[in-house]
Amino acid sequence: MGYRLSKIYTRTGDQGETGLGDGRRVPKDHPRIEAIGEVDMLNSQLGLLLAGLAEHGLVELSEVLEPCQHRLFDLGGELAMPSYQALNQAEVGRLEAAIDRWNDELGPLKNFILPSGSALVAQAHVCRAQARSAERRCQQLNALEPLEGVGLAYINRLSDLLFVAARIIGRRQGVAEVLWQAAEKPQG
Template sequence: MGFRLSKIYTRTGDKGETGLGDGRRVAKDHPRIEAIGEVDTLNSQLGVLLAGLAEQHLDEVVEVLAPCQHRLFDLGGELAMPSYQALNEAEVQRLEAAIDHWNEELGPLENFILPGGSALIAQAHVCRSLARSAERRCQQLNAAEPLAGVGLAYINRLSDLLFVAARVIARRQGVAEVLWQAAARP
């Protein structure tokens, strides 16, 4: 593979616009750029989670989540190049299979779960909430410019997977889930 970037700065975005893969120039706050940015933020935070999981030798969780970084990059590519399709239904099915497998081990929820218990559990919930934010931005874009492919389903399933991953991490670490306690009524 050749070099992809020969220059990091181009100065073409200095006036508030950026280029898409199809040659269009759009404002940096265009819904498409907002969606790309949210997916990128999620991918970065997922990298933090994966680094922590690797340090704790939680290899099974890493094996399930590591490919998600690549698929998020694919989703970003689809958003940047509207005619490009990289994701496929098999990726959505892979996430669903992992969710089902982990849920069999975990059993039913006792209550709502708060994002805490350990730094890794909390980071998984940060990623989950960022996946939801990325999904909202993609849905906003979809309302203005319909998206093709399975990207919306993928990002939705990824947020579900990250929720279940937080529970699996708690179990692997031997940390009790932090259950929500309703406020006392006056």
């Protein structure tokens, strides 16, 4: 494989536009660029979670989540080059299988839980929240420029996986889930 980037700065974006993979130039606040940015942020947050999982020896979770970084890069490519399709239904199915496997171990959720308990649990929830944000940006783009392929389903399922991953991380760490406690209703 040849060099992908020979120069890091090009100065072509200094006036508030950026180039897409298909050669188009769009404003840096275009919904497509917003979606790409949110997916990139999720990928970075997921990298932080994976580093924590490695430090704590949670190999099984890493094996499920590590490929997601690559698939998020693929999704970014699809967003940058609208005619490019990298994701497939098998990847969505892989996420669903992991969700089902972990959910069977966890059992039903009986109350709302807070994104808390340990740093790793909280980081998994940061990733989940970022996945939802990326999904919203992709949906906004889809309303303007319909997206092809399974990218929307993938990002939706990934947020579900990250929620279940947060719970499984807590279980593996022996950390109790922090249950939401509703505020007392004001008297009067």
